[in-house]
Amino acid sequence: MLPIIPEQQRMPVHVYVYAIAIANMLCIRLVSAFTIYESHAFRPISIPHHSTILRMSTSRMMQKSEPHVPRTHNINVRNRAHLILLSASVNTETEAEIKLKQKQEKKQTFLKSEREAIAKKKDYLRGAGVFKKVKRDVTEAMKEQFDSDLMNEMKETPNFMLVKDGVELYLAKDHGFCWGVERSINLAYSAVETFPDAQLHITNELIHNPMVNDKLHAKNVNFIEKDEDNVKDFSQIAEGDVVMLPAFGATLDEMRELDAKNVKVVDTTCPWVAKVWNTVHTHQVRGLTSIIHGKYGHEETMATKSMCETYVCVKNLEEAEYIADFMLNAKKGDGSAEKFMAKFAKASSSHFDPHKHLVKIGLANQTTMYKKETRSIGQLLQKTVMKRFGPDLINEHYYEFDTICDATQVRQDAVDELCNMHEDPDQPDLDFIIVVGGFDSSNTAHLLEIPQMRGVPSYHINEASCIRADNTIKHRTVSGEIVESESLLKSPMEMNVSDGIPKTLRIGITSGASTPDKEVQDALGRIIMLNKLYNDTPELTV
Numbered sequence: 404m405l406p407i408i409p410e411q412q413r414m415p416v417h418v419y420v421y422a423i424a425i426a427n428m429l430c431i432r433l434v435s436a437f438t439i440y441e442s443h444a445f446r447p448i449s450i451p452h453h454s455t456i457l458r459m460s461t462s463r464m465m466q467k468s469e470p471h472v473p474r475t476h477n478i479n480v481r482n483r484a485h486l487i488l489l490s491a492s493v494n495t496e497t498e499a500e501i502k503l504k505q506k507q508e509k510k511q512t513f514l515k516s517e518r519e520a521i522a523k524k525k526d527y528l529r530g531a532g533v534f535k536k537v538k539r540d541v542t543e544a545m546k547e548q549f550d551s552d553l554m555n556e557m558k559e560t561p562n563f564m565l566v567k568d569g570v571e572l573y574l575a576k577d578h579g580f581c582w583g584v585e586r587s588i589n590l591a592y593s594a595v596e597t598f599p600d601a602q603l604h605i606t607n608e609l610i611h612n613p614m615v616n617d618k619l620h621a622k623n624v625n626f627i628e629k630d631e632d633n634v635k636d637f638s639q640i641a642e643g644d645v646v647m648l649p650a651f652g653a654t655l656d657e658m659r660e661l662d663a664k665n666v667k668v669v670d671t672t673c674p675w676v677a678k679v680w681n682t683v684h685t686h687q688v689r690g691l692t693s694i695i696h697g698k699y700g701h702e703e704t705m706a707t708k709s710m711c712e713t714y715v716c717v718k719n720l721e722e723a724e725y726i727a728d729f730m731l732n733a734k735k736g737d738g739s740a741e742k743f744m745a746k747f748a749k750a751s752s753s754h755f756d757p758h759k760h761l762v763k764i765g766l767a768n769q770t771t772m773y774k775k776e777t778r779s780i781g782q783l784l785q786k787t788v789m790k791r792f793g794p795d796l797i798n799e800h801y802y803e804f805d806t807i808c809d810a811t812q813v814r815q816d817a818v819d820e821l822c823n824m825h826e827d828p829d830q831p832d833l834d835f836i837i838v839v840g841g842f843d844s845s846n847t848a849h850l851l852e853i854p855q856m857r858g859v860p861s862y863h864i865n866e867a868s869c870i871r872a873d874n875t876i877k878h879r880t881v882s883g884e885i886v887e888s889e890s891l892l893k894s895p896m897e898m899n900v901s902d903g904i905p906k907t908l909r910i911g912i913t914s915g916a917s918t919p920d921k922e923v924q925d926a927l928g929r930i931i932m933l934n935k936l937y938n939d940t941p942e943l944t945v
């Protein structure tokens with residue numbers, strides 16, 4: 404029961420307010436409030452609805468007041484106002500603290516938190532620091548296996564150009580192994596050295612390069628098979644084994660599964676890929692749908708998708724245009740959502756609803772896509788959002804963060820330069836550009852697109868053996884077909900210029916970010932040999 408104090412003994416209400424505030428500051432809030440309350444009567448006061456105090460949760464206040472005022476108590480307006488005031492004084496958390504707590508609680512539901520929780524475990528190894536002891540030996544072994552004298556010779560010339568056995572070789576200034584791939588191989592080799600007695604596995608391929616993968620096979624590393632839907636069979640992994648994650652990362656489901664198996668994980672994911680995951684995390688925090696410029700079946704994009712709450716993948720500008728058109732013109736019930744889902748069924752999250760999920764969007768990309776295309780897609784989406792919602796609301800509906808990795812970008816720029824040289828009338832034209840890299844390697848495939856778009860003859864091969872002694876070449880086209888073409892080198896008759904002097908064979912050279920220089924050297928060796936063969940023995944010409 405609350406004590407009743409005669410009218411003449413009551414003090415004005417502001418005295419109570421100040422008293423409570425001072426008690427608060429002295430950190431004796433609860434005791435002070437009740438002491439004051441219990442020794443003085445209460446007088447009706449009016450508290451404005453917008454007051455901070457009123458914003459406190461009523462249920463919370465009721466709970467805190469429970470020992471004194473049971474929920475069943477019939478609280479009149481006077482008492483309720485007083486309880487609000489009292490509760491404000493007894494609550495030890497500030498509004499900012501409550502907000503922070505709510506934010507932290509919410510954060511627990513983010514996919515990134517789960518990924519980080521797994522990655523923090525002691526058997527989850529990442530970063531070169533964990534393999535310091537074997538670092539020097541591993542670095543030397545890699546140099547020996549992947550370096551090339553011929554390529555080093557070219558790199559030492561001012562224009563990366565060399566004449567070798569009568570063939571002019573023009574090397575793209577940026578080519579071959581990127582930092583992320585070298586790091587990944589280094590970690591994998593280090594794991595082999597550090598755990599000689601353990602069974603080691605790689606979740607499919609470490610990188611997309613046959614030479615590197617063969618070397619790992621030779622070290623008894625098991626490559627986990629995947630089915631046509633890219634699902635990997637982890638049944639062969641036993642407790643205590645060591646499992647390496649590739650440079651392009653692993654999906655969250657794979658991380659969960661491995662976590663449950665009690666294995667050591669060596670994570671070789673490239674930090675540039677992790678940067679994309681951070682971008683899609685930002686999308687999730689901001690309630691945006693991730694539009695991923697990438698191939699939905701590519702390993703890296705699969706990992707990125709698994710870190711997204713809501714996503715749709717677009718493989719090129721054309722698909723992005725389809726999305727833009729939907730955003731501007733589709734109406735509920737006109738059948739466009741069904742058509743959209745038929746097109747993007749495999750490329751979007753399971754709960755995707757285009758009417759609902761194309762209102763607030765963010766752009767992310769597979770790190771190895773063609774950077775000019777990513778930019779065009781970004782511009783298109785930005786314009787679309789502006790058209791639909793107006794320029795003032797662009798920040799509310801669109802977020803973009805460039806995640807094309809530097810290695811991809813500089814390699815694309817360098818092959819562009821070779822094309823410039825070919826087109827420049829004052830510079831020698833090239834017979835063709837040879838692009839060396841795995842057929843599954845997305846960044847290598849994009850290196851081919853550039854000369855092909857610019858009309859420079861070019862071939863993408865995955866290893867030296869694609870160039871054959873019968874002057875044929877096995878290569879991958881821009882559309883992804885593996886084909887065989889005849890007459891890689893023209894016959895001496897075709898190559899001769901009008902004055903009868905044989906034209907020098909000129910080749911542009913580049914290689915993907917997962918291609919060792921040694922592989923390129925082997926391919927060039929074959930071309931040089933073929934050229935010699937044809938020039939020395941014209942009867943062999945086709």
Ligand code: SF4
Pocket residue numbers: 581582583584650673674675676770771808809810811846916
């Ligand atoms: S191409 Fe870029 S993202 Fe891929 S491994 Fe290399 S540095 Fe990393």
